[in-house]
Structure formats: structure tokens, C-alpha cells
Amino acid sequence: MGIVMNEIFEQIAKSRITLEEFGDFIEHFPALLWRIDIINNQIEYLNRHQVRGLGDQSGLLLQNHTFRRKVVLEEDFHFLEQFMTAVRNGETKATVFRIRINDGEVIWIKVTGTLYRKNPRYYIGYMLDVSDTVGIVQEISEKDFESAAVIEGLDYPVILIRADSKNILAHNSAARKLFGYKAGEFARLTSKKLFHNTVHHYLNRVYEDATFEKKWEGQLVFQHKKQTWFQGQSVIRYLPIHGVRVFRLSIHEVNADSDGAEAIVVSHNGFSRSEMSERETYQERLMDKLNNVTDMEEILEIILKNQYGHMSFDSIIYSDVYEKKNKVVVYTAGEPLKAMRQGETFSYEGTIAENIERYGLDHLIMGDTFSSIKAIDWALFIPHGLRSYFAKSFYERKRMRTVLVICSAKQNQFSEKYINDYALLYEPFLKGLKNWRQQQ
Numbered sequence: 001m002g003i004v005m006n007e008i009f010e011q012i013a014k015s016r017i018t019l020e021e022f023g024d025f026i027e028h029f030p031a032l033l034w035r036i037d038i039i040n041n042q043i044e045y046l047n048r049h050q051v052r053g054l055g056d057q058s059g060l061l062l063q064n065h066t067f068r069r070k071v072v073l074e075e076d077f078h079f080l081e082q083f084m085t086a087v088r089n090g091e092t093k094a095t096v097f098r099i100r101i102n103d104g105e106v107i108w109i110k111v112t113g114t115l116y117r118k119n120p121r122y123y124i125g126y127m128l129d130v131s132d133t134v135g136i137v138q139e140i141s142e143k144d145f146e147s148a149a150v151i152e153g154l155d156y157p158v159i160l161i162r163a164d165s166k167n168i169l170a171h172n173s174a175a176r177k178l179f180g181y182k183a184g185e186f187a188r189l190t191s192k193k194l195f196h197n198t199v200h201h202y203l204n205r206v207y208e209d210a211t212f213e214k215k216w217e218g219q220l221v222f223q224h225k226k227q228t229w230f231q232g233q234s235v236i237r238y239l240p241i242h243g244v245r246v247f248r249l250s251i252h253e254v255n256a257d258s259d260g261a262e263a264i265v266v267s268h269n270g271f272s273r274s275e276m277s278e279r280e281t282y283q284e285r286l287m288d289k290l291n292n293v294t295d296m297e298e299i300l301e302i303i304l305k306n307q308y309g310h311m312s313f314d315s316i317i318y319s320d321v322y323e324k325k326n327k328v329v330v331y332t333a334g335e336p337l338k339a340m341r342q343g344e345t346f347s348y349e350g351t352i353a354e355n356i357e358r359y360g361l362d363h364l365i366m367g368d369t370f371s372s373i374k375a376i377d378w379a380l381f382i383p384h385g386l387r388s389y390f391a392k393s394f395y396e397r398k399r400m401r402t403v404l405v406i407c408s409a410k411q412n413q414f415s416e417k418y419i420n421d422y423a424l425l426y427e428p429f430l431k432g433l434k435n436w437r438q439q440q
Contacts, residue, residue, distance in 0.1 A: 031128035032058055036087060036113075039121055051109065052129050053101025061099070061109070061127065073098045073106070078359050083111055087123050090115040096130065107131045156252055161191045163211070163238070163245035164360045165398050178254065180225035191249075196221045196229055204362050204419060210236040210247060222251070231255045245360065279424060282308045286428040294439035297342055299432035300333035309421035312413055313406035315386060318433070321353045321400050328353055328403075336384045336409055350375025352391045353403050363419070364391045367412045381407065390414040390422055394430065404429055 026033065026047050033046040043063060051058040060067040061080070072080055076097035086093035094112040101107060113125025151158040157175035161168055171186050179186070179194060192200060199221050210216040220234040232251040239246045286306050293299050300316045307313070315334030322328070326348045332340050348354055355374060356364055366389050369377045381389065386407045394402040406422065408414070414422070 029126075031126040033126050034059070034062065034124070035116075036062075036123040036125075037121060038088070038090060038123055049128075051127065052107060053099070053103075053105065058127070062111075071099045071101070073100060080111070083113070087113060087125075090120060090123060151248075154250075156250060157232075158251075159191070159194070159249045161247040161249060163207070163247055165395050166191045167398060169244075169246060175251075178224075178251065179222070185225075194222055196223045200423070202420070204423075206236060207247065207362065210238045214238050220251075279308070283424050283427060286425075287431050290428055290432040290435070292435070293432060294435045296331045296432075296436045297333060299429075299436060300331065303425060303429060303432070304333050308424055310415075310418040311406065311421055311425070313390075313408050315384075315407040315409075317403075317405040317407065318429075319351070319353060319403040319405065321348070321351075321403060323348055323353070323357070323400065330380070334407070336386055336407070340384070346376060346379065350379075351403075352376060352405065353393065353400055356391065356393045356403070357400055361393075363393070363422075365389075365414050365416065366391075367414075385409050387411045388413045392422070392426065394426075402433065 029047060030049065032049040032051065035044045035046060036042070037044070043059065045059060049058075050056060051061075054061070054071070057067070061071070062084070068080055069077065079095045079097040083093050083095045092114040094110065096108055096110045098106050098108055107129055108131045109127060110130045111125060111127045113123055116122040116124050151160065151170060151172045154172055155174060157178045158172050159168060159175050160170040168186065168189055168191055176183060176186055181189065192203075195203060206216050206218075206220070214237065216236045218234060219231055221229060221231050223229055232255065233253040235250045235252070237248040239248055286303070289302050289306065290299060293302065296318060300318060304313070304316050313334075315332065315336045317337070318331045320329040320331070328346045328348055328351050330340070330344050330346060331342050352364055352374070355361070366372060366377065366381075369381045369387055369389075372378070381387075387409055388411050389405050389407040391403055391405045393400050394404070396402075404425070406414070406425070
């Protein structure tokens with residue numbers, strides 16, 4: 001057990017428990033205890049506990065990617081993968097996921113781990129079967145979430161938004177009254193229509209905070225049907241209800257002062273008024289350059305040659321996604337991709353589009369393609385010398401149809417802190433895409 005156990009033995013010597021009693025406790029503790037040497041990528045098990053249904057293969061959940069893929073339920077697989085990423089990064093992490101054992105039974109597994117503070121080379125943790133308790137937690141949570149989703153009787157505006165597509169699931173009469181839409185009109189809206197356009201880029205951060213913290217509170221700027229601004233103290237809660245991930249937006253303390261609303265927009269985005277004006281001017285000019293362009297390669301070239309802020313990409317890819325046909329058609333611009341023919345087709349399976357869709361991501365950043373396990377990275381990006389990328393998906397009629405990817409030959413070229421810069425490309429690109437499709 002090395003360094004960790006020596007220090008534990010020192011603590012035992014100072015306590016009333018004997019070394020034999022402590023060893024017996026470790027051996028019979030109802031969880032698999034382990035320690036990982038992060039530098040050497042080696043795992044050591046501190047007792048012989050076995051997870052029900054896995055027996056002496058229990059440790060393979062942590063060790064073997066192929067084994068994980070085989071036994072972990074597909075929809076939960078990313079939870080365990082995120083945990084393994086936290087292990088590699090030395091971050092404290094806990095997660096729960098489901099596995100299917102030999103007789104077809106599904107059981108719940110919890111893994112928890114943290115960096116050993118006295119020697120950061122080691123990451124320690126445990127794995128146990130929590131099937132007996134997870135049902136209780138689910139029952140309590142479902143009742144709470146269902147109660148939170150009952151909104152019609154409330155006297156303040158409440159809107160339920162799908163976490164994946166951002167479409168509106170439900171709204172109450174107070175929301176209709178505030179925004180000025182009739183019930184039928186409201187049902188046809190996407191939630192983006194409710195927010196003033198200067199807040200759109202900030203919303204990704206708000207939704208991320210709500211997802212991971214379960215709740216976000218703050219001022220947001222909205223717009224009525226008549227396009228006038230107003231601001232409101234807002235609360236966004238994350239509610240997984242019967243397998244559907246939902247954001248519950250409630251609005252309080254409405255203020256119709258448009259000057260005040262503009263100040264909130266500026267403070268939320270973290271830009272001065274002059275910076276906001278500069279960014280809007282850049283976006284408008286780029287849209288003007290794309291105004292009558294109908295050739296996709298030319299559209300991508302214009303975007304490539306007109307960058308702003310921290311964009312820093314040397315290639316750009318438009319993926320035309322056909323999930324049902326299991327294909328993605330790719331159009332490109334940039335020196336590294338010059339050898340590719342326009343309209344080259346790849347299988348949908350293993351693409352960025354599939355990855356984003358499967359895990360309900362808003363966007364995807366790949367810091368180093370050589371560390372990837374996605375088929376498309378090895379088929380497209382690595383052969384052309386592309387080491388990092390930022391990808392953004394777009395939906396039509398609730399289905400993903402488009403992915404825009406900006407790429408670099410350098411590692412770690414893209415970062416979450418520059419999302420607002422990348423987002424300036426969305427509207428111009430979609431304008432060019434519309435031109436191209438009409439021409440097609």
C-alpha cells in the first residue's frame with residue numbers, strides 16, 4: 001500500500017483501534033476500495049470486495065474501456081467516462097451509473113474519488129452497489145420535480161424549456177400575458193425568441209450553471225412580441241422529469257426600463273458598451289459579406305478570412321447531418337483541408353454530431369485529437385494535421401441538421417472562456433447556409 005498506508009498506520013497508532021481491527025474493517029467494508037497512481041496509470045485494490053454480478057471483474061469498470069462499453073448502459077456511459085477524466089485530472093468527483101449484469105438485471109453503481117492531498121500522485125476512491133437506495137432517491141426526486149412542473153396555477157410567469165433543443169414544452173397564462181403571445185403562438189416559439197438577442201450568447205453559460213448547480217438566479221433581458229425590451233429577476237431550475245431534461249424558467253420583479261435592460265445585457269456579457277458595439281458591427285459586416293453568396297466553399301472562406309477576437313482557427317468545416325440515412329456530408333475551407341473534395345461523405349456513427357446528440361451537448365471542444373476515441377477524429381482531423389476544434393450544432397424541427405466546426409493545427413486552441421467570440425459566427429453562418437440551401 002506504500003506511502004498512503006504508512007500514514008494510515010501512523011494514525012491508527014494514535015487511536016484506540018488496532019491494526020488488526022482496521023485491516024478487518026477495510027477487508028469487510030461493503031465497497032471496492034482502490035488507489036490509482038496517476039503518473040504510472042496503475043490501479044491498486046485495497047480490499048477484495050466484488051460488485052454483485054461482476055465478481056472478480058469488478059475492477060475492469062475502471063481499467064478497461066472496452067469492458068465499460070460492454071456492461072454500462074449506453075445512456076449512462078458518459079457519466080463513467082467523465083469520472084475517469086476527473087481521475088486523470090486529479091479532480092474530486094462522484095457519479096452514479098447503471099450496469100447490466102449476466103442475468104439481465106440492471107444495478108446502480110456509485111464511484112467516488114479524490115486526490116490524496118499529502119501525495120498528489122495518488123487518487124483514492126471506492127466503488128459500491130447503491131441499487132437499494134437509489135429507488136428511494138428517485139421517488140423523492142420525481143415527486144419534487146413533478147410538483148415543480150405544475151405551473152398553470154401560479155400568478156407569476158413560468159415556462160418549461162427542453163434542455164436539448166431549447167424548445168418550449170409548456171407555459172402558463174402569466175407568461176402569455178407578459179410576453180403578449182396567444183397560447184397557440186407561444187407553443188410554436190423556440191425559447192430563443194423570448195430573450196433579447198444581445199443575451200443569446202450568455203444563455204449557454206446560464207444553462208450550464210443551471211444544469212450543474214441545479215439552479216441559476218439572476219437578471220435576464222427579454223423581449224415582448226412587439227420587440228420591446230424588459231428585464232426580470234429570473235430563476236432557472238434543472239428538472240429531469242421521466243427521462244426528459246427540462247429547464248423551468250420563472251420571472252419575477254419585471255422592469256420595463258429599456259435603459260436599465262441594456263445595462264444588464266452589458267454586465268452579463270462582461271463587455272463594455274464600446275465592446276458590445278464593436279462586436280455587433282463585426283457581426284453585421286460579416287453578414288453583409290455573405291448577403292448574396294450561395295457557394296458553400298466561398299461562404300466558409302469568407303468566414304475563415306474574417307475572424308474576430310480569440311477565434312484563431314485555420315480551417316472550418318460545415319457538416320450536413322442526415323442521422324436517419326447514417327451519413328454526414330462535409331464541406332470545408334482552409335489550407336489543411338485543401339486536399340479534401342467538397343461534399344465528402346462520412347458515416348454518422350462516430351461523428352461529432354452523434355457525440356453532441358447522444359450527450360445533449362450545446363457544443364463540443366476537443367483539445368487534442370490524438371487523445372480522442374471518436375472515429376471521425378482519426379478519419380478526418382488527424383490525417384489532415386488538425387489537433388483541436390470547437391463544434392456547434394444547430395437544429396431544425398427538433399432534429400440536428402447542421403454542425404459548424406472551427407479547427408486548428410495547434411493543440412488546445414479553443415476554450416470555454418471564448419465561447420462569446422465563437423458565437424458571433426452563428427448568425428452569419430446560418431445566413432450563408434440559408435442562401436446555399438435556397439440555391440440548391
